[in-house]
């Protein structure tokens with residue numbers, strides 16, 4: 001499995017009690033790894049049990065109707081026996097009642113507010129300038145280049161939607177190029193700091209052009225989405241939130257900025273840089289900037305509906321191995337109809 005330990009980007013978040021706390025980098029990585037492990041375990045268990053939790057109703061249903069699940073919910077946090085069983089479930093399957101117990105345990109762990117705020121804080125710590133800096137700095141540099149070369153009209157303020165936002169102090173919010181910036185995050189423990197707690201996949205679709213965005217930023221979010229199909233659905237959904245401007249007519253384009261851990265493209269059996277660009281192209285985006293750093297890669301896409309090609313999208317609907325190697329990961333994104 002891909003190890004996604006470290007986040008990057010960003011500066012200090014606003015004045016909030018938790019924000020002034022610091023965690024050592026090793027602990028930061030541990031918390032983030034744990035969170036991903038629990039998420040992966042949840043997906044694995046759901047798959048083995050042939051369950052779906054699209055509306056987040058499963059917890060309540062099982063909590064009241066399944067004795068094994070209930071038992072799992074009541075297991076003490078960090079219980080050694082169940083933790084070992086969880087590791088094993090990634091290697092081979094187990095009997096139904098145990099799977100339900102583990103699922104109850106995992107759900108309870110994931111729902112734990114303390115664990116969640118620790119994860120949030122760990123991600124923000126990962127964003128600390130000293131530990132890699134703010135990924136939106138690259139975005140702002142690229143937008144300035146586009147404006148200076150008159151590829152993008154600079155006379156109008158652009159608005160932006162930042163998915164998976166952990167800070168209102170990142171460059172995307174402070175450069176002045178994007179105004180307003182709507183910041184959303186799934187598990188935001190910091191609502192009063194200008195970040196809305198919202199799942200992008202459930203954000204109401206704008207009905208009028210004015211409610212759409214010039215830019216969507218999606219930094220280290222796709223890799224956080226648990227399954228390849230859900231990642232594909234997220235990529236598909238971008239277009240519903242983007243303005244329809246076509247760059248050639250009025251120099252006002254709409255953009256998607258994506259940051260991924262580098263191994264997602266450089267070391268995956270199922271995804272590569274060129275395959276990712278091709279997939280985005282089939283959805284109607286032209287790649288205009290791409291850059292790799294030590295641990296992450298950055299890509300900027302410009303919306304061009306004319307490129308959208310439903311037939312080409314079918315290429316990305318099935319798992320396709322592009323290369324192999326014992327140390328490779330299985331990161332993938334799959335489109336669906």
Ligand SMILES: C[S@@+](CC[C@H](N)C(=O)[O-])C[C@H]1O[C@@H](n2cnc3c(N)ncnc32)[C@H](O)[C@@H]1O
Nearest residue numbers: 007008009164185186187199200219220221224
């Ligand atoms: C690793 S953090 C990345 C944070 C930051 N953007 C960065 O670049 O460091 C991933 C964040 O994406 C958020 N996220 C994942 N799926 C999401 C969704 N469907 N809607 C909103 N936020 C989501 C998670 O809650 C998490 O805080």
